[in-house]
Each structure stands twice: as C-alpha cells, then as structure tokens.
Amino acid sequence: MTASPASSLPSRRRPWKLILVAALLVLLVVVALLALRGLRAASAARSALAELRALQALDMNALTTLDPAALADMQGRFARLEADFALISREAGPFLPLARPLGRLAGYPAEGAAAPALLQLAQSAATAGRASMDGALPLAVALKDPAGEGSALARLAPALQQTRPSWQEAEAALASMAAARSQLDLAQLDPRIAGQLQQLDRYLPLMQTGSALARLAPELLGVEGARTYLLLAQNSDELRPTGGFISGAGLMQIDQGQLGELDFADSYTVFNPDIDHPLAPPDLEQTMGAQMLLFRDANWSADYPTSARVAQALYQLDTGAATDGVIAFDLAATQRIVAALEPLALPGYPEPVTAANVLTAMRQIWADPLATENTVAEAGQSDWWLYRKDFMGDLAGAARARLESGQVDFGQLARALYSSLQEKHVLVTVNDPATATLLAEAGWSGAVTPGDGDYLLVVDSNVGWNKVNSVVQRTTHYTVAPQADGSLLADLELVYRHQGEASSDRCDHVARYGDSYEEMMRRCYFNYVRVLAPAGAELLSAEGFEQELVSVGPGEQGTTQLAGSLVLPSGATRRVRLSYRLPGGLLDGATYRLLVQKQPGIPAWPVKIVLLAPPGELWQPVAPGGQQTEQGVQLFFELSQDTDVAMQRQP
Secondary structure: OOOOHHHHHHHHHHHHHHHHHHHHHHHHHHHHHHHHHHHHHHHHHHHHHHHHHHHHOOOHHHHHOOOHHHHHHHHHHHHHHHHHHHHHHHHHHHHHHHHHHHHHHHOOHHHHHHHHHHHHHHHHHHHHHHHHHHHHHHHHHHHHOOOOOOOHHHHHHHHHHHOHHHHHHHHHHHHHHHHHHOOOOHHHOOHHHHHHHHHHHHHHHHHHHHHHHHHHHHHHOOOOOOEEEEEEEEEOOOOOOOOOEEEEEEEEEEEOOEEEEEEEEEHHHOOOOOOOOOEOOHHHHHHHOOOEOOHHHHHHOOOHHHHHHHHHHHHHHHHOOOOOEEEEEOHHHHHHHHHHHOOEOOOOOOOOEOOOOHHHHHHHHHHOOOOOOOOOOOOOOOOHHHHOOHHHHHHHHHHHHHHHHOOOOHHHHHHHHHHHHHOOOEEEEEOOHHHHHHHHHOOOOOOOOOOOOEEEEEEEEEOOOOOHHHHEEEEEEEEEEEOOOOOEEEEEEEEEEEOOOOOOOOOOOOOOOOOOHHHHHOOOEEEEEEEEEOOOOEEEEEEOOHHHOOEEEEOHHHOEEEEEEEEEOOOOEEEEEEEEEEOOOOEEOOEEEEEEEOOOOOOOEEEEEEEEOOOOOOEEEOOOOEEEOOOEEEEEEEEOOOEEEEEEEOO
C-alpha cells in the first residue's frame, strides 16, 4: 500500500525541527557564555571598585614620605586593579560596539559612545600606577636603607638606573591615557565623570613629566658621566627678569650621584678684567648705565633658556669653567627648601637656621658678616664687601650635609621643589636637548612661550640698586574687546603699591649702598617695565610712565615688546596703562584663548581678565572662576603660575 502525501509530511519536517532544536541549543550556549562573561566582568568590576576605594583611602602622608611599606601596598593594589580591568576588557570587549545603542536606550548616549575610551583610560591608568610603583619602591628602599653605603643621592642613582624599564612602561601607559582622554568631550558627559576627568587633566601632565624625569635622572645625576651645573642665587628682593639680581653663583658637580665640592661665590667676583666682554643690551645701558654685559647681569632676558646660555658663556669667559646646565633659585625657593631640611646647624651661627628665620638671618649677615667686624660701607673700601654674601655658601654646605645624611623627609623636599618649579621660584635648563625639551614641556624652564592665541607677560626689573621688591605689591587688570574686523583692542592696567612708610626723601637714581639691608628696602622703586604681547600688536596710548615714553619693538620669541619706566616712592601707589590693538586671527572661531605667563621671582598676585562682548553676543567662560556680566565675561584669579584662559561665544 502506497503512503499518502499526508502521511509523508512529518518525515519531511523532521530536518527543520532538528535545525530549530540545534539553534535553540546554540542560543542557550551563547546566553550561558554571555551570562558567564557577564558574571566574570561584573565580579571583576566589583573587585576593581573595591581596589579603587582602598587606594582613595590610603594615607597620602605615608606615601609622600616614601614609606616602602605604603608603596608596596599601593603596588599590590594597582596590580590587582590592572588585572581586574584586563579581565573586564577581555570579557566585555567583544560587546563594546553595542555600548552606543544601549546607551541611547538607557538615556546615556554620550556615556555609551565614550565607553571604549573610558575603558582604555581606566586600564592604562592601572598599568601606569603599577609601573610607577614598580619604579618608586626600589627608590624608597634605597633611600631608607640605614645600612646603605654612600650618600642618599649616591644610593638613589643606581636605583634609578635599575628602574628605567618601569618608568618607560609608565610613560607608555600614560601616553595611552592621554590618547583615550583626547577622545572624550567633557561637555557631553555626566558631570560626575567630567569632574573626575578634570582632575585627571590637572595631574596627567605632572605624571608624564615625573616618569620621564625619573627615566632621565641617571644622566642628570652623572651615572653616565660626571655633570657640572651652574647655580644662580637670585635675590628676588631686587627683581630682575628671571627672578632676581644674580647675587651669588656656585658650581655643583655630581658623579654617580655623589656630590662633589659645592662652591658659592659673590657674583661680583665672577669677572676677569683682562678679557673683553660683550656690550650691554641697549635698554640695560639706558636704565642702569652699564657699558659691558657682566655675569651678574646675565639674566636680563625674560626668556630663561636665553639668560642661562648667556650666564654659561660669561661664566666660562671669566673663569674658564664649562657647565652642563643652569639652575636658578630665589628667596622663596630657599625658604621652602630650608623648611624641608630644617633645622640646619651652621658653624659660627648663634642658632639653627629654619624657614622662619632664614631670610632674617640672610639680611642680618649681609649687613654684618661673621668674618669681619665691619658693617655696610662703600663697595670695595672694606673687607665687609668680601664677606657680605658668605651666608649662602654656609647654608648650601649645611643643606648638602643634611641631604647626604639621608635624614630628610624626601616627600616634603619633593613638594618644596615641585611647588617652586611650578611657581617659577626654581628654573632649570640643561645642555642635553632631550632633557631640555622635557623641562620646557613641564613649564620648568622659564621659557617665553607666546603660542597661537592672545598672550601677556609683564616683566618688571628693579634698576634702582636696592631691595624694595619685598614691599612692593602689584595687580593686573586686562580688558579685551573683539572688533568687527576680527582684531582685538587690549587695555592693560598695572597697579604698583609701595608698602613702605611715606618719606620726603628724593628718589635719586644712583648706585649706592645704605646703612642696612632694611634701609635698602625702604627706597624708591625704579622699575623698567616690559610687556610682551602677540606679534603685530600696535600701541595706541600709554599713561603713567616716566615722561609718558613707551618704546615699541620686537620682543623675545617672536612677540611685540612695549617698554617704559616708572618711579614709585615709598608709601606711594602708581598706575600705568597701555592700550594697544592686537592683530587679527587671535579668535579661533568662537573661542578666545589667552596665556598669561608669570614672571619668576614674584609671589602670586591678583589678576582680572575682562572680555567685552560686542552687542548681541554672549560669551561663556571655560575656565573656572569666571562670571557673566552685562558687558561680557570677567575672570579673577591669583597668578601663581602660567595660566591659560579660555572663553567661548554662545550660539
């Protein structure tokens, strides 16, 4: 009997049922695998969150003292965090393309789109943290080893050489972090995420510079050959372009991390009268009557790398000694470093030197040196002139002895040096191009860097042979008005206040000493003011300068320089004002950018920036601290370091 078509139908459908069952089984396996991946990723995420919270709860004071136990704990936590993020990336990576549509469905489109970059950022941060701890832990052990041979620096140098691979790995991870960060738009992200990224923006350049310097440090410490650095002690009470009059000079020799002789001398003694010297710059001759450019005036350029090269050349001309770099420091840096090393016992001094008394002691010894019974007299007429600056050499010797003993809070010393570098109380440049570039990128070289936007650097120079800058305060008020043709009108007002008591004494512009250091602080302030603006700036008017004379000419590093002089009697206030037209092209579309550079050697001072918006336009400050007014946007800040200002035109 022949089977009917109906009876044969089930047998024809059986393959499709098998396919359907197989598909269901495959789907179940996929779901199970996805669930398993999800569980593993979720477990890793919980572990990573716990490690992050533990890292945030660490005692940072223990870390800044380079406690090996604290660093080891941090190293382990970063290693576990790195493993957690690697697992998350491995398990969730294949599904990251779904983050964008899932983010839209959940109402977080920007966060979904940013997920791959955020994951890369987190994973690279964990690697950078672990690699940095791999490098930092041997350094801490070397510094803290009580049985270690040689000075602390001598033990540190080989440890830095040993840990170079770790710092190279940290650099690579930090570069990956920077690449991921560049893909993220803070304005589009949740404020909680944006706030964390803003914190990262502040510290990422520092971490990059720190890891790169740690990699280059062996060369700086003479591991690959002895190095000699020229030290410039700048007296910021007598302000000059790079921080102060060069009061003293010294040579610091270092070989295999071991410091050689550290000699300090009065800058006036760095002079060989039998050798021809270059002519003084025209404005130095005009303001101080200098005929030759001598070592003590080598820092007349506002661009520190330029001044450093001049100082090196003049020092070698006068003494025959070549150097590998120049380190300048002022009174504020001296006080901060002493605070990290105190108390310092100096032979022959009545009491230990501390941060609280170092400046007072310096001024007292200047007026009455321990090596002589004479007091202040005319230069060259007594042995007071020969011994008045011995204090700096004695202080350097005591600081060196403390440093080599290893009995130092290296965390506090690092903070003192870092803050001094950031605020331009210490300036460093070296002959090695790679290291010099790194220092410049960190902002520690004191270079004039006008950039592509608007630019402002006010450079004051005390040309009155006195010490009044410790009692002179100043404020800066800078107003910019965009014009229809794309140019900008700038109005700069500088206010100087002499905090000394009012006096009827005449302001005599003569080179002379007085009866005491304090007497030299009460004199009139003879100030040669240079304003560096973008190239092509055109002066429109000037007020408040002596005889209303202001020169306009090429400035350093491609800027335009506006320069004039003022005289400020004790107890008086003087306002000077410059109005000038800035060239077109400084507005980048709807964005205005301004770099305000800080002159070295000056404490932080108040700055007010105003952008006058044209009628019908609204501008929004990008930098924090700004506020909108009917006239435009205002920003107020204390200028303690180079500061970028940005404002945007609202659509």
